[in-house]
Amino acid sequence: MHIVILAGGVGTRLWPRSRHARPKQFSDITGDGRTMIQATVDRVAPLTPYDQIYVVTGQQYAELTAEQLPQIPKNNIIIEPSGRNTGPAIGLACMHLYKRDPNATVAFIHSDHVMTREDCFRTALQRGAAAAAEGYLVTLGIQPDSPHTGYGYIKRDSVILPAEQGEQPVYRVGRFLEKPDLATAQSFLSEGCYYWNGGIFICRVDRMLAELARQLPEGYAHLQEIGASLGAPNAEEVLLAQWAQMPNISIDHAVMEGAECVAVTPLDAGWNDVGSWDALEVVLPCDENDNCVAKGNLIAEDSCGNIVYSDKTVALIGMNDLVVVETEDALLVGPKSQMQKVKNIVEALKAQGRHDLL
Amino acid sequence: MHIVILAGGVGTRLWPRSRHARPKQFSDITGDGRTMIQATVDRVAPLTPYDQIYVVTGQQYAELTAEQLPQIPKNNIIIEPSGRNTGPAIGLACMHLYKRDPNATVAFIHSDHVMTREDCFRTALQRGAAAAAEGYLVTLGIQPDSPHTGYGYIKRDSVILPAEQGEQPVYRVGRFLEKPDLATAQSFLSEGCYYWNGGIFICRVDRMLAELARQLPEGYAHLQEIGASLGAPNAEEVLLAQWAQMPNISIDHAVMEGAECVAVTPLDAGWNDVGSWDALEVVLPCDENDNCVAKGNLIAEDSCGNIVYSDKTVALIGMNDLVVVETEDALLVGPKSQMQKVKNIVEALKAQGRHDLL
Numbered sequence: 001m002h003i004v005i006l007a008g009g010v011g012t013r014l015w016p017r018s019r020h021a022r023p024k025q026f027s028d029i030t031g032d033g034r035t036m037i038q039a040t041v042d043r044v045a046p047l048t049p050y051d052q053i054y055v056v057t058g059q060q061y062a063e064l065t066a067e068q069l070p071q072i073p074k075n076n077i078i079i080e081p082s083g084r085n086t087g088p089a090i091g092l093a094c095m096h097l098y099k100r101d102p103n104a105t106v107a108f109i110h111s112d113h114v115m116t117r118e119d120c121f122r123t124a125l126q127r128g129a130a131a132a133a134e135g136y137l138v139t140l141g142i143q144p145d146s147p148h149t150g151y152g153y154i155k156r157d158s159v160i161l162p163a164e165q166g167e168q169p170v171y172r173v174g175r176f177l178e179k180p181d182l183a184t185a186q187s188f189l190s191e192g193c194y195y196w197n198g199g200i201f202i203c204r205v206d207r208m209l210a211e212l213a214r215q216l217p218e219g220y221a222h223l224q225e226i227g228a229s230l231g232a233p234n235a236e237e238v239l240l241a242q243w244a245q246m247p248n249i250s251i252d253h254a255v256m257e258g259a260e261c262v263a264v265t266p267l268d269a270g271w272n273d274v275g276s277w278d279a280l281e282v283v284l285p286c287d288e289n290d291n292c293v294a295k296g297n298l299i300a301e302d303s304c305g306n307i308v309y310s311d312k313t314v315a316l317i318g319m320n321d322l323v324v325v326e327t328e329d330a331l332l333v334g335p336k337s338q339m340q341k342v343k344n345i346v347e348a349l350k351a352q353g354r355h356d357l358l
Numbered sequence: 359m360h361i362v363i364l365a366g367g368v369g370t371r372l373w374p375r376s377r378h379a380r381p382k383q384f385s386d387i388t389g390d391g392r393t394m395i396q397a398t399v400d401r402v403a404p405l406t407p408y409d410q411i412y413v414v415t416g417q418q419y420a421e422l423t424a425e426q427l428p429q430i431p432k433n434n435i436i437i438e439p440s441g442r443n444t445g446p447a448i449g450l451a452c453m454h455l456y457k458r459d460p461n462a463t464v465a466f467i468h469s470d471h472v473m474t475r476e477d478c479f480r481t482a483l484q485r486g487a488a489a490a491a492e493g494y495l496v497t498l499g500i501q502p503d504s505p506h507t508g509y510g511y512i513k514r515d516s517v518i519l520p521a522e523q524g525e526q527p528v529y530r531v532g533r534f535l536e537k538p539d540l541a542t543a544q545s546f547l548s549e550g551c552y553y554w555n556g557g558i559f560i561c562r563v564d565r566m567l568a569e570l571a572r573q574l575p576e577g578y579a580h581l582q583e584i585g586a587s588l589g590a591p592n593a594e595e596v597l598l599a600q601w602a603q604m605p606n607i608s609i610d611h612a613v614m615e616g617a618e619c620v621a622v623t624p625l626d627a628g629w630n631d632v633g634s635w636d637a638l639e640v641v642l643p644c645d646e647n648d649n650c651v652a653k654g655n656l657i658a659e660d661s662c663g664n665i666v667y668s669d670k671t672v673a674l675i676g677m678n679d680l681v682v683v684e685t686e687d688a689l690l691v692g693p694k695s696q697m698q699k700v701k702n703i704v705e706a707l708k709a710q711g712r713h714d715l716l
Contacts, residue, residue: 016673299706301692301699310689313715315374315703317692326689331668333682333691334659334675341659345673348657357671 001129002104003044004093007057007111008083013276013342016330025111026064031294037111043118056089081243087254088246091212095227097205105132107202114283116270128202128265131170138202141195141264142271147185152197153177154264173262211255219247276339277323280307359487360462361402362451365415365469371634371700374688383469384422389652395469401476414447439601445612446604449570453585455563463490465560472641474628486560486623489528494621496560499553501626505543510555511535512622531620569613577605634697635681638665
């Protein structure tokens with residue numbers, strides 16, 4: 001199996017740790033001493049040799065990627081000239097892979113997700129690969145544990161590969177559903193045959209390219225030009241010229257929702273996309289006062305349910321359910337329940353021209 | 359007028375800025391670019407030449423004092439071998455002063471107080487000096503603006519020096535009162551003839567020494583030995599030997615409460631002893647959301663009434679009435695109303711053996 005790690009995002013809501021110059025995947029968010037992309041590589045390393053692991057990222061992060069992942073060949077760092085969402089990023093990776101191995105099966109995963117049960121994740125990828133070998137475009141369907149309205153959902157249909165010992169079945173996909181309202185999400189949860197769409201896909205490269213050619217013909221034409229130039233002296237020039245005309249589209253809209261033979265493999269691996277600071281208490285252990293210390297030395301006086309990320313000793317007095325994040329140049333304090341508003345802080349800094357803090 | 363600045367305290371409740379190695383008087387607490395002791399010297403500099411300004415402090419702070427106050431002659435830094443409260447500290451200073459000028463009038467002030475109206479403070483010292491010249495031991499009586507239960511009170515009696523243009527009278531002291539309960543403090547406030555005892559005194563040196571001789575004869579005997587040795591080769595040896603036997607006693611208990619001819623000069627100068635972080639909003643201006651930023655760059659999202667002290671950009675989301683203090687190695691967050699509990703944090707650190715943070 002080949003693995004492509006998508007690492008082009010920025011992660012604004014994890015400010016002040018996540019910055020344009022060093023997005024969250026290149027930072028140690030969970031305090032385990034590894035950056036998120038390093039943990040991602042370690043997580044899939046048992047499945048495949050390092051020279052079959054690729055990273056798609058922006059030019060500005062090429063050096064960081066190479067520094068943080070010395071075990072990955074530099075040629076496996078695929079540069080997208082600008083962010084065009086997951087559709088073109090996956091298409092570009094497929095062109096590179098197809099040139100190396102037209103029969104490749106590939107998993108597209110993210111550089112900034114956490115899995116608390118990594119073996120379940122690897123098993124799901126392997127199950128997905130089995131279905132992908134038969135021609136399916138496979139998506140991992142994340143077992144929902146709440147009626148979350150921030151994710152798209154996937155409805156499963158009939159079984160393709162029956163359950164094996166300790167493993168879940170692979171299902172045909174009934175349909176992809178946009179982010180629902182709360183009532184709809186609640187009904188999804190109670191019906192039990194819906195999964196969150198975590199944007200993790202497994203497929204044969206030739207199948208993905210065939211779907212792109214069929215469903216996104218213009219974009220595919222650009223990808224073909226790029227693919228034809230790979231290895232040639234003008235490769236970068238062609239890439240820049242073609243990429244500039246590439247549509248900005250997610251792989252869901254570009255391919256998955258309209259594809260033939262789409263399957264879903266359930267994933268129950270403690271997945272979390274750590275979209276905001278309050279997610280840390282889900283993926284990290286808490287102490288006896290429900291305080292979750294990702295980094296730092298906490299002295300809690302009458303303080304429960306807080307999330308702390310700091311290089312320092314942090315003393316809390318009578319504070320509950322807060323997030324306290326401290327970095328070299330900034331400090332964030334707010335209730336866990338309001339961590340979506342971090343983007344307002346980032347907007348305010350932008351308005352102040354404080355690009356040093358973005 | 360001679361001025362003696364008492365600078366031996368530690369200021370635990372201003373942790374994490376105030377440390378054993380650098381107590382609050384040697385730190386810039388108000389964010390004006392000067393340490394508290396530097397601001398204290400600047401405040402009295404219009405009254406007297408620098409060579410008549412003295413500092414009493416511990417050996418461990420002698421170097422800090424000399425560094426921060428290069429305008430003060432090094433000989434004016436008077437070392438107390440250990441903290442014995444204000445009685446012995448003032449007695450020691452009197453011995454030094456008496457040797458230089460037996461007729462000296464001296465004001466004893468503190469290194470870690472703030473006055474928002476500095477001219478009123480200087481005027482009060484001058485009024486006090488006028489009464490002191492006539493033999494009174496004068497205390498500044500701080501005009502109370504709340505029924506504070508953390509200070510001793512002074513009840514005024516008859517007028518000694520009548521009010522002059524723009525100045526308040528000087529009164530004989532009726533009595534000194536210990537820290538009252540709330541009901542008593544409220545009655546003091548409504549009666550209007552009570553002041554807070556801020557521990558600021560003005561007197562002739564000979565009068566203070568006479569009172570020490572009369573009221574604290576054993577302590578005075580030690581001071582006499584020390585005074586006799588000043589300038590001699592064995593001065594330090596004598597100081598250490600005598601100081602070890604010195605009682606630990608405040609000047610109020612040792613002298614003021616039992617003294618003859620005690621006067622009080624009202625002080626309405628926006629005095630604050632900055633005993634804890636919540637005092638900052640009293641002595642510093644607040645912004646339109648009642649946030650008080652002593653140091654740092656605050657981005658406040660739905661956040662009012664907070665006090666911020668940090669070298670960084672501080673983003674608050676939905677936080678009200680908090681204190682947020684950040685130093686090189688520690689971070690403190692808690693409600694303004696619970697800042698007395700900072701001492702519990704210091705105790706917890708002590709129990710953990712974290713002397714690097716004390």
